[in-house]
Structure formats: C-alpha cells, structure tokens
Amino acid sequence: MLAAESHVDRSILGPGVFVETNVGGTQVLLDCARQAGVKRFVQVSTDEVYGSLGPTGKFNENSPLRPSSPYSASKAAADLLTLSYAHTFGMDVVVTRCSNNYGPYQFPEKLIPLMIVNALEDRKLPVYGDGMQVRDWIHVEDHCRALLAALEKGKPGEVYNIGSDNEWPNLRIVTRLLEILGKSTDLIEHVKDRPGHDRRYAIDATKARTELGWAPRIEFSEGLQATVDWYVKNRGWWEHVRTGEYRTYYERNYGGR
Numbered sequence: 001m002l003a004a005e006s007h008v009d010r011s012i013l014g015p016g017v018f019v020e021t022n023v024g025g026t027q028v029l030l031d032c033a034r035q036a037g038v039k040r041f042v043q044v045s046t047d048e049v050y051g052s053l054g055p056t057g058k059f060n061e062n063s064p065l066r067p068s069s070p071y072s073a074s075k076a077a078a079d080l081l082t083l084s085y086a087h088t089f090g091m092d093v094v095v096t097r098c099s100n101n102y103g104p105y106q107f108p109e110k111l112i113p114l115m116i117v118n119a120l121e122d123r124k125l126p127v128y129g130d131g132m133q134v135r136d137w138i139h140v141e142d143h144c145r146a147l148l149a150a151l152e153k154g155k156p157g158e159v160y161n162i163g164s165d166n167e168w169p170n171l172r173i174v175t176r177l178l179e180i181l182g183k184s185t186d187l188i189e190h191v192k193d194r195p196g197h198d199r200r201y202a203i204d205a206t207k208a209r210t211e212l213g214w215a216p217r218i219e220f221s222e223g224l225q226a227t228v229d230w231y232v233k234n235r236g237w238w239e240h241v242r243t244g245e246y247r248t249y250y251e252r253n254y255g256g257r
C-alpha cells in the first residue's frame with residue numbers, strides 16, 4: 001500500500017486529510033484486500049514512526065513507536081492497524097519502514113527536488129533552522145527492490161526496516177547539490193525551523209539484508225548526480241507539477257518564514 005499523504009509539512013498545515021487517507025484509507029484497503037482474498041498486503045511505511053534519535057544509535061524493528069508529526073503518527077496508526085488484521089483475521093501482511101527516498105519524479109515539495117528546482121531557477125533555497133537535521137538517504141529504486149523482496153520473501157506479520165546507512169545533514173546535501181549544479185551557496189537562506197522537527201533518523205536494516213537477501217545497489221554520489229541530471233533534462237515535468245495547488249502550498253509553508 002503505497003498511496004498516502006506523504007509530506008510532513010503538509011501534515012502540519014492540515015492534519016485531517018492525513019488521518020483520512022493514511023489511517024481510514026488503509027482500513028478500507030485492508031478490508032477490500034481481505035474480501036478479495038489478496039495473498040499478501042504490504043504496508044509501505046516510514047522510519048519516521050520511530051521518532052527522533054540523538055547523535056548516535058539506530059532504530060531497529062523493536063524500537064518503540066514515538067511518531068512526532070501528524071504524518072508519522074498517521075503512518076504508525078496504519079502500521080498498527082495492518083498488524084492487527086494479521087492478528088485478528090489471520091491476514092498475511094508485511095510492514096516495511098524505509099528511510100528518506102530520492103530519485104526521479106519526486107514531487108518538488110521534498111528536500112532534494114525542491115532544492116534542485118529552486119537552484120535551477122536561481123531562487124532562494126529555504127533551509128530549515130541550522131540545517132543540521134540528519135536523514136538517511138536511499139535511492140527510490142533500491143526502496144522498490146526492497147518492497148518486491150518483502151512481498152516475495154518476507155515472513156507474514158513481520159516488520160522490515162529499509163535503509164542505506166547513508167546519513168547526511170540537510171545542509172550538506174544542499175551544498176552538494178549546489179556544487180553539482182555549479183551554483184553559489186549564496187542561494188541558501190536559513191528559515192524558521194519546522195515545528196517539532198525531528199533531529200536525526202537512522203535505521204538498522206540488518207533484518208531486511210539477512211532475511212530478504214536485499215542490499216542497496218545505488219551509491220549516493222552517483223544516484224544524486226543522476227537525479228540532478230534527471231531534473232535538468234525534465235524541466236517540463238516539474239514546471240507542470242509546480243503550477244496551481246503547489247504554489248498555494250509553497251506560499252503557505254514558506255511565505256511567512
């Protein structure tokens with residue numbers, strides 16, 4: 001189950017639709033899957049359900065759920081609902097929890113495409129707070145390969161963390177993107193931090209590596225370069241998705257910061 005409201009900032013601006021889609025929508029699909037006799041239901045979740053980490057350590061599948069945004073809380077609720085269908089109805093379900101994705105076709109509300117497209121237009125790059133929030137980045141194709149492995153080889157009722165051991169502070173990602181694009185760091189503008197911004201996520205994916213036989217293949221510097229190249233070549237795509245509703249969202253989220 002990939003369909004979801006997926007962006008933390010939007011969940012701060014309006015939590016209701018996150019509960020409706022991510023919790024209510026998951027329940028509807030679980031019921032449909034059950035009625036239709038679907039063989040296995042994979043709930044695609046996020047490392048954000050575990051909450052924020054200090055400077056060291058990693059989350060594993062037994063870490064307590066401590067979601068801190070309406071987005072992550074709605075995903076945690078959906079995970080628990082999914083697991084309850086296994087326990088109550090004997091449904092075959094698997095839950096995956098992945099770290100931050102990047103790659104082509106990513107909506108330019110998310111950090112990496114947002115910074116690339118703003119830089120390509122010589123607009124300011126709004127970096128939240130000190131920019132030292134750490135995320136563990138994985139290429140979307142590695143995530144997709146893990147989802148397929150979970151579908152085919154996961155054990156019923158189990159949770160699998162998916163991550164690349166690739167931690168970067170946001171500000172370093174942004175400066176790296178500017179370097180690739182040959183643009184000045186003067187474009188960076190530190191803006192008011194996101195309320196309740198989690199400081200660090202890091203995920204231990206040992207279980208997925210050993211039980212699913214999965215491992216990430218795409219090295220970060222190559223994946224990032226390819227992603228920048230994709231946005232340079234596909235200007236028509238991102239110019240199109242940034243019209244209409246995106247402008248309203250951008251103004252609401254960054255306008256007063």
Ligand SMILES: NC(=O)c1ccc[n+]([C@@H]2O[C@H](COP(=O)([O-])OP(=O)(O)OC[C@H]3O[C@@H](n4cnc5c(N)ncnc54)[C@H](O)[C@@H]3O)[C@@H](O)[C@H]2O)c1
Nearest residue numbers: 002003004005006021025044045046047098099100101107
């Ligand atoms: N992007 C990440 O870094 C990341 C990391 C871990 C997990 N995830 C999870 O992966 C999934 C996909 O994330 P994404 O980043 O591709 O999100 P996205 O917002 O780019 O895509 C979500 C998709 O869900 C669809 N959708 C939303 N509400 C719907 C509804 N009510 N009915 C039908 N379709 C609906 C949207 O149209 C869109 O195609 C989500 O469940 C997200 O929580 C994402």
